[in-house]
Amino acid sequence: AIHPYIPGRSTADDGRKVVKLSSNENPLGTSPAAVAAFAGAGTSLERYPDAGATALREAIGAAHGIDPARIIYGTGSDEILHLVASAYAGVGDEIIHVRYGFAVYEIATRRVGATPVVVDDRDYATDVDAILAAVTDRTTIVYVANPNNPTGTFTAKDEIARLHAGLPGHVLLVLDQAYAEYLAPEDDDGGLALAETAANVLVTRTFSKIHGLAAERIGWGYASAAVIEALHRVRGPFNVTIAGQAAAVAAVGDTGFVASTRAHNDRWRDWFVGEMGALGNAGLRCVPSQANFVLVLFEGQLTAETAYKGLMDAGYIVRWLPGQGLAQGLRITIGTEEETRGVVAALRTLVERAG
Template sequence: MQPTNSSANPTPALRPTPRPGIMEIAPYVPGRTKSTGGGKLHKLSSNETPLGASPAAIEAYRGEAGHLELYPDGGSVRLREAIADVHGLNADRIICGNGSDEILELVARAYIGPGDEAVFSEYGFIVYRIAILAAGGTPVVAPEKDLTTDVDAILACVTDKTKVVFLANPNNPTGTYLPFDEVRRLQAGLPPQVLLVLDAAYAEYVRRNDYEAGMELAATSENVLMTRTFSKIYGLAALRIGWAYGPAHLIDTLNRIRGPFNVSSASQAAGAAAVRDRAFIDAAISHNETWLPWVTKELEALGLKVTPSVGNFLLLHFPEDTGKTASDADRYLSDRGCVLRAVGAYGLPNALRMSIGSEEANRDVVAVLKEFLAA
């Protein structure tokens, strides 16, 4: 008897499979860290501060090196108390996370499930979509006007299925923002059972009289949570520290599902020192106030459209002419050591996002783009 040849109809391998929908999620792709050319690298793809971290934060971080055998404080008490002291908040209504991304994911896990919807704006932070889909929910995208969040469009998307509205203010990657009167109008227009998450990752950079990060609204409302990060102006991106402020019932809910030791001891110590280092924060603000308008003006003088930004980054729009597109510019810049962020995943295929860097980096990008556009 001849052996049966089963290769024509192989049996699918039995193995664990993720639940429906997980494999349809496009993974988050961070900004590139390397250029394609030699020479000095200017990494301007992740909105990191060019000033590094506070010396006080670095010293506090090193001070934890002799206690690595000990678990961190599970409640991040020292860090929460430092944040509360600086901002005049109730420490019991603060939760800390492994970056603000973790807190956004906790929100989705706690309040969104199969059959539920969550709303965010057309060019909103891409992590919102990932968190919603991972929780089994349905993302609902509200169109924007002039690359700016449209409150009426968001409210028009709200249905009986809506559980959460995510609002990045200022928004990444556009750099635009909503005046706080508009944020209040959004909150007032939402059903009270819908959670409004105000993602204020870039709040410290904003120099506008009509802007607020959302602390007061989170303090006085039952359905508002404000999230913040230490990854931007504080220069602690490597330590992954985020926090949120909101009503006691929201904080209690999120604490029930977060990891028991989700913020390391070194991160807690460095964060507590960084938030109190006012001189360092003022220096970072001053640097951005100098170079954000300078880069904007110089790039506009080259003929590029630049979306007005209140953050520490700019969105640059390129012509559609062959050889002058954003993809062409990205390659040209990378070959010369300047790494920006392509934002095609956000639905902006002909734009690049540029972090405000050091004086040298800013000047080099402008010079390289001048060469590129003249070639």
């Protein structure tokens, strides 16, 4: 049977352990400093939060060497992706995203009545030339996730610079860096530096992934003063909670937690990819990932759909995305050591069963 995931539940109806590897959350949890800040924040629940998220913007600004006045904050970075569509697109406008991209781009586009323009990938990676070729005078926004979800692929700094240089000034480039903290420092795509000087670049980040604060729904973005002002005009007031702001400030300060999560991810992603390589003769293939998940393609006897259902029956929830044209793959989040070893063992059993 397929079990719906219920937050906070760790066992299925029949008592089996449920392992959730489907939303790219941090398997190591949350920084203890952030948990303590969260717990200590609820002393006056009758008061609204700081509508300007001042402490949070200052903490982010100091950590990244960027101007706090040019930081927008949202109920998850999802909200910011929606705000940008509300501020810059409407009926008759076109918004570009890649074929295997983050699902919110199309939702945000349709929500404001704009037209999604979907461009082909290059073997699952973002194809800068295809994006540039799709630009028309009706294009107002290009959404690019880097690393990309659900593929995990990374577009290097020179390619991002080439993309930006090729866009007309009236097109806003939204660089969604939800997984940026998983990159090696030398793999910075240059987004924040670009947003520092370019009028038409918005970088978005989240506390939901490496910082382990998905429950609190906090994201932020950085852009020119004019873009930030436009986003504030469509932002609801008090959109980030008191406890969430406090936890996020503490999370920014816990660089050790971020570094150890990244090291864990590097180690177990490498191990996972190696194990999948050993199943290569059964038609399993990993798309190269720089994020905390791997897209595994099923090109042999065992189909992604059968693997998805088999993993679910074994207690592993992963992501199968037929609705996004990705019926051939499963996106699997890198979990704890035990979870990662477990999902690999379950996959191996399914491969053997498929013959």
